[in-house]
Amino acid sequence: MSAHRSKPTTRPILDMNAYDARDAKPDDPKNDLLARRQRNFGAASVLFYRDPIEMVSASGCWMTAADGTSYLDFYNNVPSVGHCHPRVVAAMTDQAKKLNINSRYLHQTTEEYLDRLKATFPDHLENIVLTCSGSEANDLALRIAQRASGARGIIVTESAYHGNTATVTEISPSAHKRGDLPDHVVVVPPPGSLAYGDDIAAGFADAVHDAAKTLIDRGHGVAALIVDSIFSSDGVFSNPRGFLRLAVAVVHRAGGVFIADEVQPGFGRTADAFWGFLRHDVMPDIVSMGKPMGNGFPMAGIAVRSDLLAAFCEDVGYFNTFAASPVASATGLAVLNVIADENLQANAGVCGAYLRDGLQHLADQDGRISDIRGAGLFLGVDLSADGNPENPSGQLVADVINAMRRHRVLIGAAGKYGQTLKIRPPLCLSHNEVDFFIDALGKSLRARG
Structure with a gap:
């Protein structure tokens, strides 16, 4: 390894996976809504994703956008028993x-x-x-x-x-x-x-x-x-x-x-x-x-x-x-x-173990997954471009998060350098939804290969 490796950049929590108005697309139909948001919230506006999502409804572990796209929510621990239970x-x-x-x-x-x-x-x-x-x-x-x-x-x-x-x-x-x-x-x-x-x-x-x-x-x-x-x-x-x-x-x-x-x-x-x-x-x-x-x-x-x-x-x-x-x-x-x-605490254990197994299977195939930590349905997955946990990659995490969005999965980041995928889906998660997530993560990592 090079002795001159650059030091990773510390990332404030609200800057992780945040929308930057400078990245606005001129022909985006959401531009009017985005402009109103910026006028109303000003500098305190915080939106997820390089291309923000307008959400209109949700149920269980899924959220639906204004364009009809449904997203599996692996980010929000607020609706812990399921959206709109x-x-x-x-x-x-x-x-x-x-x-x-x-x-x-x-x-x-x-x-x-x-x-x-x-x-x-x-x-x-x-x-x-x-x-x-x-x-x-x-x-x-x-x-x-x-x-x-x-x-x-x-x-x-x-x-x-x-x-x-x-x-x-x-x-x-x-x-x-x-x-x-x-x-x-x-x-x-x-x-x-x-x-x-x-x-x-x-x-x-x-x-x-x-x-x-x-x-x-x-x-x-x-x-x-x-x-x-x-x-x-x-x-x-x-x-x-x-x-x-x-x-x-x-x-x-x-x-x-x-x-x-x-x-x-x-x-x-x-x-x-x-x-x-x-x-x-x-x-x-x-x-x-x-x-x-x-x-x-x-x-x-x-x-x-x-x-x-x-x-x-x-x-x-x-x-x-x-x-x-x-x-x-x-x-x-x-x-x-x-x-x-609904035995949701027990479900967190069962689905959490199934999820960890899926993540470990991906880690066996892709060395950029440098660590998997957590308990139940609260997991952290570290990514590193060279597989060395001492070289965290917030940029890789940001790219994977946005790629997963394209595969209809929402997920967040954590860690001093934004190097950790933060996984905390609703507690009503099913095995089929775990499979959907693992498939999306695998595709997103391969896209960044």
């Missing part, structure tokens, strides 16, 4: 016809939902606070952690994404296009073999220890270690099971709390546990959740130790106008019922 839509609609109001009134469905949701957590997480977005949930979690610890410092992984409030953007390295992180935020490499060799648990714990020492030396102290429990934005890191235990012990000894961000891996997606942190046999002080919680309805929240919440509420109250409404509660309850009644 009839039971979820019915629950939402029926409750909206009766009553929808803020949470300062008693309502049977709200308490039924919270009791059902609490039953999925360890007993020490006694309280639930609902919000409307994962960003709000993580913002609240950080505020509670800083109050509980009396410290300000936060430890995160180097390509983490935890949301977009002012506070949470500060601890989301993958959201930053320029500039350094604030002094009270220290990053550690994600828990993979490239960073830590064969002993990921010890290596990751040592990195957290060093980060804690840095925060203490800077005068901030340690408020929290916050991780997405499958490290999705970092490129998906799930194994070995239990590797988080040592790092959590380190942050507790430093006086901080452990926040498990379950916004992406939660609600049965990892198959062998309802929550990603349970795969590691750790006890979080706070758990944040969101995205799949309402299957598209804006729901999120935290599960938290009651003593931490009580201490926080001594200083400031918390109220959310739209969270914990009767419609939100009915919708969230329907999602829990569908996951249970």
Whole structure:
């Protein structure tokens, strides 16, 4: 290998597979719609694909565009029980016809939902606070952690994404296009073999220890270690099971709390546990959740130790106008019922194993697949032009993603360099749909051969 190999380019999360208006096609019939989008959203407009898609409907694992093309959705973990699931839509609609109001009134469905949701957590997480977005949930979690610890410092992984409030953007390295992180935020490499060799648990714990020492030396102290429990934005890191235990012990000894961000891996997606942190046999002080919680309805929240919440509420109250409404509660309850009644967590295990087998078969044929990681129906597939995992190729991933779109499959990217195909289809996925995906990926890789 050349000693002068160029260093791969770090890619902010919103730049991965993003539409660039400079690539607009003059004769594209969507130009008027695109122009309106740019006028309305301005610089904050983010669209997928070099040629954006106008979507009009969806059902199960499939989405339909305005031109009639149907796409297999391997990207969106928000509609986790399936796009427009009839039971979820019915629950939402029926409750909206009766009553929808803020949470300062008693309502049977709200308490039924919270009791059902609490039953999925360890007993020490006694309280639930609902919000409307994962960003709000993580913002609240950080505020509670800083109050509980009396410290300000936060430890995160180097390509983490935890949301977009002012506070949470500060601890989301993958959201930053320029500039350094604030002094009270220290990053550690994600828990993979490239960073830590064969002993990921010890290596990751040592990195957290060093980060804690840095925060203490800077005068901030340690408020929290916050991780997405499958490290999705970092490129998906799930194994070995239990590797988080040592790092959590380190942050507790430093006086901080452990926040498990379950916004992406939660609600049965990892198959062998309802929550990603349970795969590691750790006890979080706070758990944040969101995205799949309402299957598209804006729901999120935290599960938290009651003593931490009580201490926080001594200083400031918390109220959310739209969270914990009767419609939100009915919708969230329907999602829990569908996951249970349709055995979707088990399906994530069965279809996830079948999917991994298909990916491994492709890897045996194509050396550019340099690694396959993940659990259940949350997988990451690294691509490298020369097969060396130390030479990640975000460009190859971007080309494959756009080629897969031509083969009617939607998929995303992750990782520091955008080198990872991020796979997270709805939990109602079938074996036939896995076959469709594997066929499309094989064709897309061959097209880039």
